[in-house]
Amino acid sequence: MRAAYLAQTVRSAEEPLLAALPGVLMQRAATGLSSALLRELAAVRGRVYGARVLVLAGAGNNGGDALYAGAQLLRRGVRVRAWRTTSAVHHDAWRAFFAAGGREVGAVDALSELGEADLVVDGVLGIGGRPGLPEPVALFAAACADAGVPVVAVDVPSGLAADACGANAPHFTAALTVTFGGLKFCHLIEPAASACGRLELVDIGLGLPEPDLRQWEPADVAAHWPFPDATSDKYSRGVVGLDTGSDSYPGAAVLSTLGAVHAGAGMVRFAGAQGAVQLIRAAAPNVVFGQGRVQSRVLGCGWGDRPDGATVVADALAEGLPLLLDADALRFLPGGDLGEQVLLTPHAGELARLLELDRSEVAANPVAAVRGAATRHGCTVLLKGGTQYVCGPDGAVTLAVPGPAWTAQAGSGDTLAGLAGTLLAAGLAPPEAALAAASAQAMTALLQPGPHPPDFIARAVPRVVASLRAKS
Numbered sequence: 001m002r003a004a005y006l007a008q009t010v011r012s013a014e015e016p017l018l019a020a021l022p023g024v025l026m027q028r029a030a031t032g033l034s035s036a037l038l039r040e041l042a043a044v045r046g047r048v049y050g051a052r053v054l055v056l057a058g059a060g061n062n063g064g065d066a067l068y069a070g071a072q073l074l075r076r077g078v079r080v081r082a083w084r085t086t087s088a089v090h091h092d093a094w095r096a097f098f099a100a101g102g103r104e105v106g107a108v109d110a111l112s113e114l115g116e117a118d119l120v121v122d123g124v125l126g127i128g129g130r131p132g133l134p135e136p137v138a139l140f141a142a143a144c145a146d147a148g149v150p151v152v153a154v155d156v157p158s159g160l161a162a163d164a165c166g167a168n169a170p171h172f173t174a175a176l177t178v179t180f181g182g183l184k185f186c187h188l189i190e191p192a193a194s195a196c197g198r199l200e201l202v203d204i205g206l207g208l209p210e211p212d213l214r215q216w217e218p219a220d221v222a223a224h225w226p227f228p229d230a231t232s233d234k235y236s237r238g239v240v241g242l243d244t245g246s247d248s249y250p251g252a253a254v255l256s257t258l259g260a261v262h263a264g265a266g267m268v269r270f271a272g273a274q275g276a277v278q279l280i281r282a283a284a285p286n287v288v289f290g291q292g293r294v295q296s297r298v299l300g301c302g303w304g305d306r307p308d309g310a311t312v313v314a315d316a317l318a319e320g321l322p323l324l325l326d327a328d329a330l331r332f333l334p335g336g337d338l339g340e341q342v343l344l345t346p347h348a349g350e351l352a353r354l355l356e357l358d359r360s361e362v363a364a365n366p367v368a369a370v371r372g373a374a375t376r377h378g379c380t381v382l383l384k385g386g387t388q389y390v391c392g393p394d395g396a397v398t399l400a401v402p403g404p405a406w407t408a409q410a411g412s413g414d415t416l417a418g419l420a421g422t423l424l425a426a427g428l429a430p431p432e433a434a435l436a437a438a439s440a441q442a443m444t445a446l447l448q449p450g451p452h453p454p455d456f457i458a459r460a461v462p463r464v465v466a467s468l469r470a471k472s
Contacts, residue, residue, distance in 0.1 A: 003183065003208075004188050005185075006163050009208065010206070013181065025205075037069060049076070052113075052118050053081075053118060054082075054119070056120065057085065064090030066154050067096065070121065081105045085134070120152070122172045124158035130161060132171070133159045138170035153174035153196065155179050156196070157173065157195050158172050160196075164364070165190065165191065167192045176198045181206035217401060220401075221443070225440075237265065238423075238426035240265050240294060241270075241294035242298045243272045243298070245275070247274075257280050259415035259461075260422045263422035263465075264465060299313060299323070299324070300328050300330065301327050309331065323424075327414075338378055338379040340393055344373070345413065346383060370389040382420070382434040384413055398431070414454065415457065420438075444463075
């Protein structure tokens with residue numbers, strides 16, 4: 001599991017060490033950064049000696065890290081030039097850079113140097129920076145992208161906010177981000193995460209507390225997936241009941257059913273739209289139709305305007321079984337706590353309606369939004385999207401394993417509901433069921449070349465589950 005921290009959490013961990021060991025943290029960071037730069041140069045250029053590196057140094061500690069690292073590169077035979085992007089600069093690091101043979105360039109010369117540079121080191125802003133760049137630096141960042149020169153960002157790509165997911169303001173797009181102590185939110189949350197490129201974490205000896213944000217990795221999915229054993233039968237594997245689809249949207253019923261079937265449900269009972277029955281029989285002949293014993297329920301996918309929706313949701317909540325409410329079922333939530341057995345699976349627009357916010361507010365701070373919905377309704381909430389956030393009633397937010405953008409298409413949420421419903425029936429708690437289902441879908445899509453529709457992804461899930469078994 002990956003851990004990420006708010007900028008203030010990192011700063012609070014740094015403060016006692018900065019006071020007790022002045023200069024030591026910066027030297028640790030610079031050494032880690034220079035090692036990463038040497039590896040990157042070897043990969044990009046094939047050798048280190050004679051390579052050309054351009055350092056952009058701002059006034060803060062990130063600029064100091066970059067300059068000290070530049071001094072170490074100079075001692076390895078790398079030609080390094082530095083552009084001070086502000087009038088102020090870390091004094092000791094600047095002196096060390098010049099003592100090692102470094103040279104300064106201005107804004108105009110920096111653009112000229114770009115044509116021959118093998119790497120650009122972005123040390124303009126740090127974790128305290130706000131979104132956006134001053135105009136000369138913004139122009140340079142765009143020129144780096146146009147020229148295809150790899151950028152190595154120090155801690156975070158300048159122009160991004162460490163605690164936020166946005167990437168709308170001018171910013172550097174890094175091939176590699178070298179960060180210190182712990183990952184930051186922007187490293188994991190899209191669209192900012194895509195601007196960070198590959199991540200390398202350097203341990204500088206911070207005593208960090210519990211993470212502010214976590215993200216599952218494939219090993220976490222393997223550890224939680226409910227694999228059957230020799231004593232298992234269809235009931236111990238889980239029976240999931242689906243009331244999904246409508247005559248207007250029969251595809252939602254088919255897709256949610258396929259998600260449940262291919263996640264490994266012991267039995268799938270479908271009691272949804274009659275207009276979807278024949279389609280489901282053709283796609284999944286092992287599905288049972290009508291009411292009967294179930295161990296979880298999935299409601300709402302493709303319901304449309306359902307007159308009895310409030311009654312169906314109320315009856316399911318009263319039943320007390322693990323319950324997934326998706327799409328149109330979210331319009332019928334009663335007030336008060338829904339209970340720890342309930343999982344809501346909204347996209348950003350649906351979550352905005354639940355919280356009576358504008359969608360842009362959810363997009364700007366999805367961590368706060370998903371936490372607000374989970375605590376308001378006393379249940380688990382999975383916010384679907386490019387980054388998928390899961391929050392239980394305790395307020396802890398965890399991200400699913402990321403996947404490709406190809407999964408952003410109609411029907412993916414229906415398939416995900418079926419996947420998660422199966423895991424609820426198998427006994428996983430709602431937070432783990434949500435994370436495992438969203439992660440498995442993302443991992444499956446990542447392994448499939450090119451765009452595939454949700455039914456194809458659902459049918460490919462068993463191969464990912466089989467690979468997880470080998471890791472568990």
